[in-house]
Amino acid sequence: MEGIPQRPKHTAELLQEILQRTQALPNEGAVANYIPALAKVDPNHLGIAVAELDGKVHIAGDAQIPFSIQSISKIFGLTLAMERVGDQLWNRVRMEPSGHAFNSIVQLEWEHGIPRNPFINAGAIVVADTLVSHYSSSRAALTQFIRNLAQNPIIFVDEVVWESEREHGARNAALAYLMKSFNNIEANVVDVLDHYFYQCAISMSCVDLARSLGFLANRGVQPGTGEVICDPRSTRRINAMMSTSGMYDQSGEFAFTVGLPAKGGVGGGLVAVVPDYGVICAWSPKLNSYGNSYRGMFMIRQVAEELGLSVYS
Numbered sequence: 260m261e262g263i264p265q266r267p268k269h270t271a272e273l274l275q276e277i278l279q280r281t282q283a284l285p286n287e288g289a290v291a292n293y294i295p296a297l298a299k300v301d302p303n304h305l306g307i308a309v310a311e312l313d314g315k316v317h318i319a320g321d322a323q324i325p326f327s328i329q330s331i332s333k334i335f336g337l338t339l340a341m342e343r344v345g346d347q348l349w350n351r352v353r354m355e356p357s358g359h360a361f362n363s364i365v366q367l368e369w370e371h372g373i374p375r376n377p378f379i380n381a382g383a384i385v386v387a388d389t390l391v392s393h394y395s396s397s398r399a400a401l402t403q404f405i406r407n408l409a410q411n412p413i414i415f416v417d418e419v420v421w422e423s424e425r426e427h428g429a430r431n432a433a434l435a436y437l438m439k440s441f442n443n444i445e446a447n448v449v450d451v452l453d454h455y456f457y458q459c460a461i462s463m464s465c466v467d468l469a470r471s472l473g474f475l476a477n478r479g480v481q482p483g484t485g486e487v488i489c490d491p492r493s494t495r496r497i498n499a500m501m502s503t504s505g506m507y508d509q510s511g512e513f514a515f516t517v518g519l520p521a522k523g524g525v526g527g528g529l530v531a532v533v534p535d536y537g538v539i540c541a542w543s544p545k546l547n548s549y550g551n552s553y554r555g556m557f558m559i560r561q562v563a564e565e566l567g568l569s570v571y572s
């Protein structure tokens with residue numbers, strides 16, 4: 260009927276429309292600058308990709324430009340560690356929302372060096388410790404794991420970002436040494452931090468990220484290759500923790516407004532898992548005060564609403 264906007268027929272058209280809607284909004288927030296190398300990114304980048312389980316990938320905007328995945332790397336590290344060490348991991352890191360910033364230290368002392376969950380920095384550092392302790396080269400193992408998931412052999416680490424993380428990683432070092440004092444770090448702290456900084460500095464595009472995380476929407480089986488990455492119990496657990504803690508102190512709001520397991524990083528990337536459908540990844544570098552991408556959240560919310568994707572509906 261005239262005057263009533265027609266809903267786009269195809270996901271690709273929908274993504275283009277959402278991109279345009281997003282470009283029309285003020286580009287609010289600020290690029291992460293506590294790691295100087297991250298501050299150099301063009302704040303106007305905007306991209307989105309949807310990878311469906313049948314192999315279709317829909318894109319709009321800067322979806323094929325690699326960016327610093329930062330905390331989204333915590334999903335890859337966690338998956339690898341869960342497969343490698345099994346349930347022992349849960350003696351060293353819990354699965355509760357923290358109610359604090361991603362890099363907060365206060366709770367860690369009260370709670371005897373056991374981080375609240377694997378998606379805050381302290382938890383990801385414990386996960387990094389298990390990888391360093393269980394692989395002869397944890398960095399090579401993680402890179403290989405990610406390249407294989409994304410089916411992209413040229414995924415790389417941005418050495419400038421890695422070095423910048425090292426130089427400006429005092430707070431992460433404080434978290435790691437505090438946990439070492441509680442005997443919750445086994446390996447050498449410098450090696451553990453080096454692994455953590457390395458994984459944060461991996462560069463991937465929205466397409467790479469959406470494709471690589473398909474197993475989370477598919478009960479552990481990677482779409483396309485059919486490879487079993489982990490068992491369905493693990494994907495249920497990872498998705499559950501992404502829902503409760505992946506967006507840090509904004510996880511409740513994200514569940515309320517979008518209703519999908521999600522994980523953000525201070526590079527401005529944001530991934531959301533839609534069980535039995537696929538993975539959405541959005542990128543826009545400017546962040547809100549929680550460290551989540553402003554326009555990334557807007558775009559994923561729009562996709563979820565238009566396609567009716569909430570897991571709670």
Ligand code: DON
Pocket residue numbers: 328329330331361362380424431459523524525526549550551
């Ligand atoms: O640990 C840090 O400070 C960063 N390299 C990663 C943090 C991050 O992406 C938090 N997410 N919003």
